[in-house]
Amino acid sequence: MQPWRFLRITAGDSRETLWRIVEAERLATAEAMPSRTAEFLKLKVEGIRDAAEVLVAALMPDREPHVFGRRTLPEMDLASVACAIQNMWLLARAEGIGLGWVSFFDPEAVAKHLAMPAGARPVAILCLGPVAEFPPAPLLETQGWGKRLPREEVLFEEVWPEGAGGTPTAY
Amino acid sequence: MQPWRFLRITAGDSRETLWRIVEAERLATAEAMPSRTAEFLKLKVEGIRDAAEVLVAALMPDREPHVFGRRTLPEMDLASVACAIQNMWLLARAEGIGLGWVSFFDPEAVAKHLAMPAGARPVAILCLGPVAEFPPAPLLETQGWGKRLPREEVLFEEVWPEGAGGTPTAY
Structure with a gap:
């Protein structure tokens, strides 16, 4: 489908914006988690200046007519760009390079900053480059925000078992 | 995040449903493309019976509280499962196994058929297994439905260029 575009941001003042x-959304998120604000603020969630x-990935406006398969599941354009980003992520990692997908931002503010046309929607700020180290496990796991679910909790046989709605973590 | 679940469908009658x-959505899609109905109906879009x-992948209900980073971009749960499916896809291909992501379906009909709780949303029917051959290029490309865009059309420098809204293909 390729119903997406990538924007490469190199100018210092643009990166600063x-x-x-x-940062505004990071602070707003912290405020929305009163029980773990301080812990949250210690997490590294972006590397935009470094x-x-x-790269900013955005879905295109007027994308519906592009390819079929989106009549009942219009969100397949997001699935498409997520697959593209995952390919980039795995390739980077195979080359010893880090990639972070930043999703803490007001999409309208990013769209306006980068002169996107009406209807385009930024979905990722990607920070890509050499890193000092790769942690042995996801940070969210080592820092107690969540852990990998066992296979039997995420893979069901035939139908969705009654009561398996999931148990959201409370903050 | 893992805000998703996979359901493995082996029963013949369930696969038939x-x-x-x-099939109902495939025919509805064909009808919605009057200029290329016959061509469309020749495309292989699923392999559910064979x-x-x-596997059916679905987003969970009550998923918002799971992990942060979804305040302004709630659709990041779909991005997450798309990355998981892409990993599965690449692994399958590396093992010489084919995978097809079917997105022609009414999500409510699939949810009901598989006893999903209210709020869960199926986003993929995955057909996985040995295949007779891997085509040398995407079928949509070889059969004239679209072609890979050149890099300069999908990668911009600094800002979105004026007028680069994309040129949807008309059917």
Whole structure:
């Protein structure tokens, strides 16, 4: 489908604006989690000012007519770009390069900053480049925000078992 | 995040029902493309009755509280499962196994058929297994439905260029 575009951000002042948009949402997120605000603020959630490359991925406006298969599931364009980003992520990792997918931002603020046309929707700020180390497990796991679910909780046989609605973690 | 669940469908009658749901949408899609109906109907869009494994991927209900980073971009749960499916896809391909992501279906019909709780949303029917051959290029490309865009059309520098809204293909 390719119903998406990537924008490469190299100018320092543009990165600074992106960083400010992310920082505003990071603080708003922290405020929305009163029980774990301080812990949350210690997490690294972006590397916009430091990364070798910063890319913004956005869904296109007027994308519906592009390819079929979206009549009943219009969100398949997001699935498509997520697959593209995952390919990039795995390739980067195979080359010893880090990638972070930043999703803490007001999409309208990012769209306006990057002159996107009406209807385009930014869905990722990607921070890509050499990193000091790769942690042995996801940060959210080592820092107690969640853990990998056992297979029997995520893979069902034939139908959805009664009562398996999931148990959201409370903050 | 893992805000998703996979359902493994092995029972013949259940697969038959899934196939009927997909077939209904395939015909509805064909009708919605009057200029290329016949061509469309020749495309292989599913392998539900033949595949070694059929998996349905669904987003969970009550998923918002799971992990942060979804305040302004609630659709990140779909991005998450799309990354998981892409990993599965690449692994299958590396093992010489085919995977098809079927998105021609009414999500409510699939949810009901598989006893999903209210709020869960199926986003993929995955057909996985040995295949006779891997085509040298995507079918949509070889059969004239679209083609890979050149890099300069999908990667912009700094801002979205004026007028680069995309040129949807008309059917």
